[in-house]
Amino acid sequence: xxxxxxEDRIRRRPDxxxxxxxxxDGNVRGDFLALVGAAIADRDTLFLRQNVARxxxxxxxxxxxxIQPDQRLALVRLLGDDFDMTALTEVDEAIRREIVxxxxxxxxxxxxxxxxxxxxxxxxxxxxxxxxxxxxAQLPFTExxxxxxxLDYPESSAxxxxxxxxxxxxxxxxxxxxxxxxxxxxxxxxxxxQIFVIDxxxxxxxxxxxxxxxxxxxxxxxxxxxxxxxxxxPAEMDQEEAAQLFExxxxxxxxxxxxxxxLVGVLTIDDVVDVIHEEADEDIKRLGGVGDExxxxxxxxxxxxxxxxxxxxxxxxxxxxxxxxxxDGSIEKMIALAVLxxxxxxxxxxxxxxxxxxxxxxxxxxxxDIYNAGRIIRREAGVGVLNGIVFASIMGVIAGTWFHDYQLxxxxxxxxxxxxxxxxxxxxxxxxxxxKMGADPAIASSVFVTTVTDCTGFFAFLxxxxxxxxx
Amino acid sequence: xxxxxxEDRIRRRPDxxxxxxxxxDGNVRGDFLALVGAAIADRDTLFLRQNVARxxxxxxxxxxxxIQPDQRLALVRLLGDDFDMTALTEVDEAIRREIVxxxxxxxxxxxxxxxxxxxxxxxxxxxxxxxxxxxxAQLPFTExxxxxxxLDYPESSAxxxxxxxxxxxxxxxxxxxxxxxxxxxxxxxxxxxQIFVIDxxxxxxxxxxxxxxxxxxxxxxxxxxxxxxxxxxPAEMDQEEAAQLFExxxxxxxxxxxxxxxLVGVLTIDDVVDVIHEEADEDIKRLGGVGDExxxxxxxxxxxxxxxxxxxxxxxxxxxxxxxxxxDGSIEKMIALAVLxxxxxxxxxxxxxxxxxxxxxxxxxxxxDIYNAGRIIRREAGVGVLNGIVFASIMGVIAGTWFHDYQLxxxxxxxxxxxxxxxxxxxxxxxxxxxKMGADPAIASSVFVTTVTDCTGFFAFLxxxxxxxxx
Numbered sequence: 001x002x003x004x005x006x007e008d009r010i011r012r013r014p015d016x017x018x019x020x021x022x023x024x025d026g027n028v029r030g031d032f033l034a035l036v037g038a039a040i041a042d043r044d045t046l047f048l049r050q051n052v053a054r055x056x057x058x059x060x061x062x063x064x065x066x067i068q069p070d071q072r073l074a075l076v077r078l079l080g081d082d083f084d085m086t087a088l089t090e091v092d093e094a095i096r097r098e099i100v101x102x103x104x105x106x107x108x109x110x111x112x113x114x115x116x117x118x119x120x121x122x123x124x125x126x127x128x129x130x131x132x133x134x135x136x137a138q139l140p141f142t143e144x145x146x147x148x149x150x151l152d153y154p155e156s157s158a159x160x161x162x163x164x165x166x167x168x169x170x171x172x173x174x175x176x177x178x179x180x181x182x183x184x185x186x187x188x189x190x191x192x193x194q195i196f197v198i199d200x201x202x203x204x205x206x207x208x209x210x211x212x213x214x215x216x217x218x219x220x221x222x223x224x225x226x227x228x229x230x231x232x233x234p235a236e237m238d239q240e241e242a243a244q245l246f247e248x249x250x251x252x253x254x255x256x257x258x259x260x261x262x263l264v265g266v267l268t269i270d271d272v273v274d275v276i277h278e279e280a281d282e283d284i285k286r287l288g289g290v291g292d293e294x295x296x297x298x299x300x301x302x303x304x305x306x307x308x309x310x311x312x313x314x315x316x317x318x319x320x321x322x323x324x325x326x327x328d329g330s331i332e333k334m335i336a337l338a339v340l341x342x343x344x345x346x347x348x349x350x351x352x353x354x355x356x357x358x359x360x361x362x363x364x365x366x367x368x369d370i371y372n373a374g375r376i377i378r379r380e381a382g383v384g385v386l387n388g389i390v391f392a393s394i395m396g397v398i399a400g401t402w403f404h405d406y407q408l409x410x411x412x413x414x415x416x417x418x419x420x421x422x423x424x425x426x427x428x429x430x431x432x433x434x435x436k437m438g439a440d441p442a443i444a445s446s447v448f449v450t451t452v453t454d455c456t457g458f459f460a461f462l463x464x465x466x467x468x469x470x471x
Numbered sequence: 472x473x474x475x476x477x478e479d480r481i482r483r484r485p486d487x488x489x490x491x492x493x494x495x496d497g498n499v500r501g502d503f504l505a506l507v508g509a510a511i512a513d514r515d516t517l518f519l520r521q522n523v524a525r526x527x528x529x530x531x532x533x534x535x536x537x538i539q540p541d542q543r544l545a546l547v548r549l550l551g552d553d554f555d556m557t558a559l560t561e562v563d564e565a566i567r568r569e570i571v572x573x574x575x576x577x578x579x580x581x582x583x584x585x586x587x588x589x590x591x592x593x594x595x596x597x598x599x600x601x602x603x604x605x606x607x608a609q610l611p612f613t614e615x616x617x618x619x620x621x622l623d624y625p626e627s628s629a630x631x632x633x634x635x636x637x638x639x640x641x642x643x644x645x646x647x648x649x650x651x652x653x654x655x656x657x658x659x660x661x662x663x664x665q666i667f668v669i670d671x672x673x674x675x676x677x678x679x680x681x682x683x684x685x686x687x688x689x690x691x692x693x694x695x696x697x698x699x700x701x702x703x704x705p706a707e708m709d710q711e712e713a714a715q716l717f718e719x720x721x722x723x724x725x726x727x728x729x730x731x732x733x734l735v736g737v738l739t740i741d742d743v744v745d746v747i748h749e750e751a752d753e754d755i756k757r758l759g760g761v762g763d764e765x766x767x768x769x770x771x772x773x774x775x776x777x778x779x780x781x782x783x784x785x786x787x788x789x790x791x792x793x794x795x796x797x798x799d800g801s802i803e804k805m806i807a808l809a810v811l812x813x814x815x816x817x818x819x820x821x822x823x824x825x826x827x828x829x830x831x832x833x834x835x836x837x838x839x840d841i842y843n844a845g846r847i848i849r850r851e852a853g854v855g856v857l858n859g860i861v862f863a864s865i866m867g868v869i870a871g872t873w874f875h876d877y878q879l880x881x882x883x884x885x886x887x888x889x890x891x892x893x894x895x896x897x898x899x900x901x902x903x904x905x906x907k908m909g910a911d912p913a914i915a916s917s918v919f920v921t922t923v924t925d926c927t928g929f930f931a932f933l934x935x936x937x938x939x940x941x942x
Contacts (some may be wrong), residue, residue, distance in 0.1 A: 018686040026715070058719045075812070092838075158569050179650075192682050193664045194724060210681035211663050214653045215669040244497070247748075248529045250741040252664060252723060270555040270721040273747065277718075280751030281832060287755065288828025289821060295829070295838050301852040304859075306825050310858060313821045314865065322656050324813065328806045335799045338809040342795065342816070343788040350760060350784045357725045357759025358766070365768050371539065382770040386873065387896060390774075394785065441791075454802060454813070 021059055028066040036063065040071050045424055053082035061090025063101075065296075073102050074239045085111035089122045094296035097126055110449040112147075116190055117164040118271060126158065149264065155431055158242045159235030161263030161275070162256040165189040169222055171205055176218030192266070193451045197226045202262040204232055233258045233267055242267060243275040244366075244402050279334050286442035287357065289313075301330035310448055320345070320454035327462035331471045336403045337462060339413055343395065344461045348419035348453030349385060353425025355380050356449045360441045363431060377428055384424025388417035413470055415461035419453060426452040492530055499537040507534065509543050518551050524553035527770060534560025534569075536767070544573050556582040559594045565767035568597055573787040576602055578895045583618075585646055587661055588635040589742060591630035596631065620735065629713045630706030633727040634738030640693055642676055647689030663737070664723045668697045673733040675703055677728050688762030703728045704738055712775070713738060714746040715837075754835055757913035758828065760784075778921070783918055791925035798933035804942045807874045810931060811883055814866065815932045819887040819890035822858060826898025827850050827920045831912045834902060848899055855895025861887035886932035899924040 005197045023029045039047040052060060052075070053380065064072050064087060076099055077082050085108075100108065112120045112135060124132050132151075136144050139205060146164040153159025167176050178195070181310060182188060195213070196207040200371065206226035216225050232255045233242045246269060255263040282292060291305035324331070324341070331338045359376075364369035368376060392413035398407025426449045431441035465471070475582040482761045491772075510518040523531060523546070535543050535558065547554050556579075559567045562857035571579065571594060583591045583606060594804055595603050595618065604624075607615050617635040624630025637660060640649050649666070653659060666684070666804070668676040677697035685698050703726045704713045716722065719738060727750025754761060762776035795812070802808045833839035839847060863884035885897045936942070 025840070026837050028716070045758060047719050050930045056720060058721075063700075065838070066843070086818070113558045179685055181684075183688060185686075186684070187624075189684060191680060200817055211653075211659070213685065214650055214681060215656075215659060217654060238526070247744055249527060252740065256900065264769060269723065273718055273740070273744060276744065276747055276751075277836075278750075280755070281836075284751070284758065284832050285828060287758065288824055290828055291827065295833050295843070295847060299850050302850065302854050303857045306822070306854070306858065309825065309859070310818065310821055310862060314814070314818060314862060317817040318869070320817075321810050321814050324810045326809060332803065332806050332808050335803050338802050339795045339799060342929075343785070343792050344923070345813070346788040346791075346921075347781065347785060350781055351777070353759055354780065357756060357761055357763065361755050361759075362766050364750075366497050367536070372537070372766070376766065379770050379773065383777070385804045386770065387777065391781060391785060398789070400665060450817075453658075454817070458813075467837050 002248035021055065028062050033066055035195055037067060037071060040074050040078060042182040043078060048078050048445040049082050055080055057084050057086040058090045059086035060084060064091050065095060072099055077104065079317060085115055086119050087121060089119050092294045092296040093126065094294055105134045109135045113139060113143060116159060117146050117150060120147055121160060124151060153215050156239045157235065158233045158237045158239060158256050158267055159269045161239050162267050164265045165190065166196060166266045167192060168198045168263060171197050171223035171226065173221045174218060175213055175216045175222065177211060177404050178222060182391050196255055196263055197222055204229065204257050204261055204263045209257060229255055235264055236316065239275045240279055243272045246272045284444045286440065287360060287446060289446065313439060316447060316451040319451060320458055323455050323458045324462065327466055330462055330466040330471045334465065334469065336408060339463055340399055341461050344412060344415050344419055345454045347416060348423040348457045349450045351420050351455045352423035352427040352449040353426050353446060356431055356445050359428045359431040360445055363435050363441050379419065380424040381430045384421040388420035391420065406438065408470065411465045412461060414464055415457065418460040419457040423453045489872035491528065504537055508538060508542060511545050511549060512763050519549050520553050524550055528557040530557050531558035533556060535562050536566060543570055548572065555592050556586055557595060558894065560590050563655050563767040564597065565765055570844050576605045577609065580606045584610060584614060588617050588621060589632060591618055592631060595622060596721045601610045611664045622708050627710045628706065628740055629704045629710055631725050632742045634660065635736045635739050637667060637737040638663060638733060639669045642697065644693050645689060646684055646691045646693065648710050649693060653814045667726055667734055675728050675732055678726060700726050706735055710746045711750055714743045716830060717743045733755060754913045757919060758831060758910065759883060770877040770901050780851045787922040789920060790922060791929055794926050794929045794934065798803055798937055801933055801937040801942045805940065807879060808936055811870055812929055814927045815886050815890055816881060816928035818862060818887060819894040819928045820921045822891050823894035823898045823920040824917060825901055826895050827916050831901045831916055834906050834912050844903065851895040851899045855892040859891035862891065863887040878939065882926065883932060884937045885935055886928065889931040890928040891926040894924045910940045
């Protein structure tokens with residue numbers, strides 16, 4: 001019964017692949033998960049081959065993440081040679097390791113042979129040295145050399161992400177020759193959007209987009225239509241930098257060259273899109289005070305990745321506590337101060353976070369530079385003053401009414417103005433300072449900003465109160 | 472003198488365009504800015520034509536953002552017809568409006584005619600209705616119809632972002648016919664990576680990648696090599712959803728179809744990359760409590776965009792203040808409580824933010840769904856307990872030594888454990904709840920989470936202290 005269900009599932013696929021395994025929220029459909037789970041349980045390889053093996057790599061990836069952890073390896077084993085290793089490039093690192101570590105090297109080698117080099121590298125780089133060597137040893141020579149070359153480049157460099165398969169022709173070829181070559185050549189990349197022009201030593205001379213070739217007469221020489229590639233990517237370039245090149249110049253793919261300007265591979269936009277995602281992820285998580293942890297991490301590694309941040313925060317929290325300690329006498333005489341002081345601090349913390357978020361993001365997207373920094377600082381100061389006045393008045397009235405003491409209202413209002421200005425300045429100056437010092441502003445900004453706003457808030461409020469009421 | 476400098480600048484451009492206008496930090500070079508500024512001042516159109524007009528659209532965009540606000544319009548005016556309107560798609564919305572609003576509609580219309588439809592729409596959609604109509608009226612009929620069609624689709628829909636220029640052929644054509652057609656056709660899109668196959672009513676039948684055409688014999692029929700496009704994008708689809716399709720299936724471009732499955736345009740990866748950026752930006756800014764404000768916004772609109780958030784925070788801050796108010800008696804008797812209570816609250820706030828950040832991000836990237844939610848919740852609870860115990864012990868010892876009162880140390884330790892668990896649960900449950908309710912978890916999560924941790928922190932600490940010391 002499952003099998004028939006499976007078969008009409010297949011018949012249904014071409015016309016509505018999307019609707020097939022996902023529900024409207026984009027989650028893998030429950031009934032499909034149940035079917036797969038059952039099939040894994042009774043080792044129904046036929047069903048799995050027919051319904052899972054044929055899915056798109058990213059769909060298999062989502063499926064692997066959705067099923068029970070203990071079912072993952074079983075699924076891969078049952079699919080055997082029908083399992084598309086590319087799917088492993090679509091899952092969390094933790095899940096990938098867990099699966100790859102337990103797959104026999106022979107099977108990995110066999111599968112790797114089928115992959116584009118960039119996907120192969122993506123999987124190989126996670127393996128420990130000896131496993132990797134054992135797998136590489138089992139690959140055909142040219143394949144092995146290509147992958148070694150890519151793996152020799154530093155982690156998260158363009159060289160690691162590049163695809164070593166590409167089409168390159170000499171400048172004196174005609175468009176006709178080039179087209180005929182591509183018609184006859186068996187071993188072309190899986191898909192490509194431009195071809196490269198090189199000299200006999202593989203030095204990169206230029207590139208031609210495929211549409212350019214298609215709109216040109218056969219007898220035209222390649223050198224006549226090739227454009228100098230203004231943005232060849234050095235293999236050592238950091239992937240983030242490469243991604244910025246792609247975004248700025250709307251590239252679909254870019255030549256990757258070694259230190260001698262020789263063409264070694266091609267970087268494609270789909271890899272770059274992944275990079276853009278990773279970078280955004282990093283920024284968000286760092287702002288939130290979590291390292292590069294993944295959803296599939298276990299309790300211990302999660303605790304570890306968050307510990308340092310919390311420890312630092314404990315230190316800064318005690319700093320602001322000791323500021324309060326300076327005024328314990330005043331608080332004893334006027335308990336309302338203890339009740340109101342967190343409000344001043346928390347408003348400052350929020351305003352500061354707002355400014356900091358904008359600053360950090362502007363720095364990440366390079367919208368903020370030395371030329372407009374001055375203007376932005378003035379703007380944020382202005383915002384701080386305005387918000388300060390507004391919320392000072394609101395809070396002043398509330399506090400005054402709450403404790404039937406309008407002098408107290410005046411005190412908290414004054415403290416509020418001071419703290420919101422401090423917040424604005426800390427929110428923009430601290431990230432800029434960290435950036436100047438070469439640190440990533442996203443990492444530490446928020447802890448510093450809130451330290452400033454907490455201490456300033458408590459000190460301003462309690463200090464002014466102590467002075468004004470002479471306590 | 473500036474001009475000669477300008478000329479050798481031009482001679483320098485082809486081989487190192489990058490190095491040309493940017494310094495190593497990726498900022499527009501100061502000396503270049505100075506030259507441009509001076510040229511604008513003495514209306515040196517020759518220099519500007521030679522050095523600015525030839526830059527890449529995104530470089531002109533960066534330049535417009537880097538120069539003094541009052542110079543921007545002047546630069547555009549001086550460049551006249553040599554100004555590449557596409558550059559306006561690369562600058563902040565505020566700057567784009569400021570420039571476009573002051574350009575004569577005639578000039579805009581002339582420039583718009585030169586643009587790809589997606590760029591034209593990008594600029595037209597910001598204009599107020601009458602200006603837009605006046606400009607459209609000055610465009611050739613077909614152009615006008617195309618743009619109208621795109622503008623009729625809802626904001627930030629695929630239809631708005633699509634390019635209405637594309638190459639489409641009937642299925643019975645041969646590869647040879649297709650190539651010849653592209654060779655002879657004058658009016659092809661600026662660049663494209665696939666051609667579409669349609670029936671006489673423009674119904675989408677399939678697509679063929681250009682590399683596929685190039686590796687196929689001339690006499691082969693298109694229908695033999697075309698693949699059914701599994702992922703045509705409905706014109707009404709939200710651009711974010713469309714972007715997810717691109718990412719999941721590694722698309723370079725996708726057909727955009729109307730409700731009748733008729734091909735109306737093509738969505739390209741470069742637009743999608745921009746969308747991915749906007750979405751990441753949105754998430755980061757919302758988590759930081761700032762609306763979709765831009766760096767070029769002025770003080771007032773910035774104050775406006777942050778006001779609501781601060782107001783809500785004021786409310787929640789007063790809520791936690793009133794929790795403290797419940798225990799003013801205890802604080803009066805034991806002032807140390809006032810000093811220590813912010814530590815408990817702030818640790819909870821940080822731990823909660825950590826969990827919330829991971830949850831919100833996981834929801835945004837669809838990594839978190841009903842199938843693994845249970846596991847993640849258990850993990851976060853575990854993390855909360857572990858961190859709770861660790862920091863409870865640390866804080867207990869510190870507080871005990873600080874105030875020479877180890878009972879107080881025990882009290883704060885207990886409160887810490889409770890608050891870090893509350894933080895973990897709030898951090899994951901609140902975003903999930905908001906998501907279930909169809910709200911964007913990024914928007915309101917952090918204010919709710921910190922409310923929970925502040926109130927829990929103060930209540931647990933002061934409550935336990937009051938009970939334990941019987942005050």
